[in-house]
Amino acid sequence: xxxxxxxxxxxxxxxxxxxxxxxxxxxxxxxxxxxxxxxxxxxxxxxxxxxxxxxxxxxxxxxxxxxxxxxxxxxxxxxxxxxxxxxxxxxxxxxxxxxxxxxxxxxxxxxxxxxxxxxxxxxxxxxxxxxxxxxxxxxxxxxxxxxxxxxxxxxxxxxxxxxxxxxxxxxxxxxxxxxxxxxxxxxxxxxxxxxxxxxxxxxxxxxxxxxxxxxxxxxxxxxxxxxxxxxxxxxxxxxxxxxxxxxxxxxxxxxxxxxxxxxxxxxxxxxxxxxxxxxxxxxxxxxxxxxxxxxxxxxxxxxxxxxxxxxxxxxxxxxxxxxxxxxxxxxxxxxxxxxxxxxxxxxxxxxxxxxxxx
Amino acid sequence: xxxxxxxxxxxxxxxxxxxxxxxxxxxxxxxxxxxxxxxxxxxxxxxxxxxxxxxxxxxxxxxxxxxxxxxxxxxxxxxxxxxxxxxxxxxxxxxxxxxxxxxxxxxxxxxxxxxxxxxxxxxxxxxxxxxxxxxxxxxxxxxxxxxxxxxxxxxxxxxxxxxxxxxxxxxxxxxxxxxxxxxxxxxxxxxxxxxxxxxxxxxxxxxxxxxxxxxxxxxxxxxxxxxxxxxxxxxxxxxxxxxxxxxxxxxxxxxxxxxxxxxxxxxxxxxxxxxxxxxxxxxxxxxx
Numbered sequence: 001x002x003x004x005x006x007x008x009x010x011x012x013x014x015x016x017x018x019x020x021x022x023x024x025x026x027x028x029x030x031x032x033x034x035x036x037x038x039x040x041x042x043x044x045x046x047x048x049x050x051x052x053x054x055x056x057x058x059x060x061x062x063x064x065x066x067x068x069x070x071x072x073x074x075x076x077x078x079x080x081x082x083x084x085x086x087x088x089x090x091x092x093x094x095x096x097x098x099x100x101x102x103x104x105x106x107x108x109x110x111x112x113x114x115x116x117x118x119x120x121x122x123x124x125x126x127x128x129x130x131x132x133x134x135x136x137x138x139x140x141x142x143x144x145x146x147x148x149x150x151x152x153x154x155x156x157x158x159x160x161x162x163x164x165x166x167x168x169x170x171x172x173x174x175x176x177x178x179x180x181x182x183x184x185x186x187x188x189x190x191x192x193x194x195x196x197x198x199x200x201x202x203x204x205x206x207x208x209x210x211x212x213x214x215x216x217x218x219x220x221x222x223x224x225x226x227x228x229x230x231x232x233x234x235x236x237x238x239x240x241x242x243x244x245x246x247x248x249x250x251x252x253x254x255x256x257x258x259x260x261x262x263x264x265x266x267x268x269x270x271x272x273x274x275x276x277x278x279x280x281x282x283x284x285x286x287x288x289x290x291x292x293x294x295x296x297x298x299x300x301x302x303x304x305x306x307x308x309x310x311x312x313x314x315x316x317x318x319x320x321x322x323x324x325x326x327x328x329x330x331x332x333x334x335x336x337x338x339x340x341x342x343x344x345x346x347x348x349x350x351x352x353x354x355x356x357x358x
Numbered sequence: 359x360x361x362x363x364x365x366x367x368x369x370x371x372x373x374x375x376x377x378x379x380x381x382x383x384x385x386x387x388x389x390x391x392x393x394x395x396x397x398x399x400x401x402x403x404x405x406x407x408x409x410x411x412x413x414x415x416x417x418x419x420x421x422x423x424x425x426x427x428x429x430x431x432x433x434x435x436x437x438x439x440x441x442x443x444x445x446x447x448x449x450x451x452x453x454x455x456x457x458x459x460x461x462x463x464x465x466x467x468x469x470x471x472x473x474x475x476x477x478x479x480x481x482x483x484x485x486x487x488x489x490x491x492x493x494x495x496x497x498x499x500x501x502x503x504x505x506x507x508x509x510x511x512x513x514x515x516x517x518x519x520x521x522x523x524x525x526x527x528x529x530x531x532x533x534x535x536x537x538x539x540x541x542x543x544x545x546x547x548x549x550x551x552x553x554x555x556x557x558x559x560x561x562x563x564x565x566x567x568x569x570x571x572x573x574x575x576x577x578x579x580x581x582x583x584x585x586x587x588x589x590x591x592x593x594x595x596x597x598x599x600x601x602x603x604x605x606x607x608x609x610x611x612x613x614x615x616x617x618x619x620x621x622x623x624x625x626x627x628x629x630x631x632x633x634x635x636x637x638x639x640x641x642x643x644x645x646x
Contacts, residue, residue, distance in 0.1 A: 049533055051529055051533065073532075074529075074532050075533065075534070075535040075537070076535070078535075079533060080533075081529075081533040083526050083529070083530060085526060087526035087527050087529065087530040088527075088530075089527055089545060090527070090549065091549060100531065100534055100536070100544075101534035101535055101536075104534065104536040104537070104540050104544070105535060152530075152534070153533075156535060
């Protein structure tokens with residue numbers, strides 16, 4: 001089932017949570033809404049679910065399976081919603097929590113007791129909590145609660161699944177496990193899913209498409225590869241991982257940053273216009289002797305080699321600090337020392353000037 | 359081994375002694391006196407004092423006042439707490455302040471307010487008179503005054519609890535397809551039932567014991583507009599101590615029962631709160 005929102009705005013008092021947002025999620029996709037807090041991602045999710053209403057507008061529409069659901073209540077949209085803090089019914093057992101959505105249906109549509117029991121048992125198996133059906137939410141761990149919340153949402157056989165910061169309240173190791181599990185679950189049941197997160201790693205690892213949001217607007221929509229390697233805006237570049245920033249100017253069609261002159265491929269920008277160069281720490285390299293490419297001198301200030309990469313902090317002649325990530329192999333070959341004078345070279349950069357991106 | 363630092367014990371004992379002495383002097387002794395005085399004339403006199411027609415009328419009126427005000431305030435309290443905690447609207451804080459008004463206004467003043475509005479010379483007096491409706495110095499006045507005095511109790515118990523619980527569970531129920539009524543019945547009510555009962559108990563105790571406001575609007579017509587507290591006062595002023603204490607012992611008994619129920623409910627509420635606030639259990643059965 002597809003989800004589509006068109007021209008959606010939402011304000012809370014004077015605060016504009018969403019500004020004219022349009023988005024289409026195709027059937028079977030697993031999409032991440034990624035952004036800092038206050039970027040409007042949860043509001044968008046709640047509007048899709050029908051828990052909040054968008055500001056009225058002539059073209060504002062929410063479509064589920066290409067059907068306008070503006071007049072349909074949250075309950076009749078058949079949307080599975082998983083809340084950030086689980087929102088399990090505290091006075092009901094795990095079993096009763098999962099059965100709730102089936103038990104509150106009007107008598108005519110309600111499955112009989114045996115059918116409910118079978119469905120709940122099947123869901124308990126799916127979330128691997130077969131033996132905990134009679135426990136109360138307070139007797140479960142955070143990860144278990146989250147899985148129960150998911151099973152409860154799945155019990156109504158939702159057309160779409162919406163998850164609000166599904167792993168936000170869990171510790172790092174459990175997050176990792178649940179992430180993998182959710183990925184597998186999605187491959188198995190293939191229900192169109194949208195989840196909200198502020199954790200870029202989570203979004204990149206889990207989603208087939210990532211929607212980066214900032215200040216109530218969509219900054220970029222793309223596959224994890226696209227948003228990570230070809231960010232279209234500075235915000236996306238900065239939000240997805242560490243970046244080093246250089247300030248420079250446009251000179252005769254080239255963006256100039258210290259020793260580096262980078263060809264502006266996308267057409268000429270105004271002479272002298274300010275330009276900003278972004279380089280990810282792993283796209284920088286440290287050299288002892290120039291290999292012919294433009295390099296800049298720098299001094300090693302700090303080396304941190306615990307972790308998957310070796311992080312080297314350099315100080316440029318201008319006084320700016322640079323973060324470089326080297327592989328352990330490269331670090332072994334180079335063996336840089338603190339205080340040593342080295343050369344820095346660029347591999348992959350993105351440049352943003354006033355009016356275009358290279 | 360941990361060694362406890364040595365501290366003098368006597369300040370602790372001192373405090374305990376003072377507390378016990380105070381409680382004995384001001385609570386236990388008066389309570390005993392109420393019951394001993396009530397039975398001074400013997401059991402027969404006691405029974406006669408609480409079964410004579412005026413006493414029976416007073417007991418009946420007190421029960422009526424609580425039977426009217428408790429259910430109405432439960433309904434009102436639920437509606438107010440629901441509106442104030444689950445919705446955002448203009449004038450919310452004003453409503454919250456208004457609910458507290460009966461706590462802020464002295465009961466006697468509250469009684470006078472009703473006389474000013476509904477009495478013979480009051481704002482609505484002539485109109486009420488022409489319609490032949492008697493409120494002040496009649497049973498309806500007593501019921502209205504009791505309702506007014508007791509109306510914050512239920513709402514005040516529910517609002518903080520419902521605020522703490524938030525709207526997540528209700529929204530989850532709605533998104534799972536439950537109707538508003540089913541959500542209230544299956545989700546909201548079970549979560550607040552102990553607080554609701556607690557509020558109702560407090561409301562009941564106050565409804566039965568209210569003196570000031572009721573005294574002003576009652577007119578002290580024996581056997582017609584006297585509640586138990588008013589009846590006790592009348593008996594006392596007539597130097598009929600045994601009968602006064604006999605009726606008083608009934609109210610005291612009610613207070614003791616209320617106290618027991620209240621403690622039981624408090625214990626229950628605390629447990630519920632602890633359960634809901636409990637840290638999640640340790641992670642187990644991490645998915646392979």
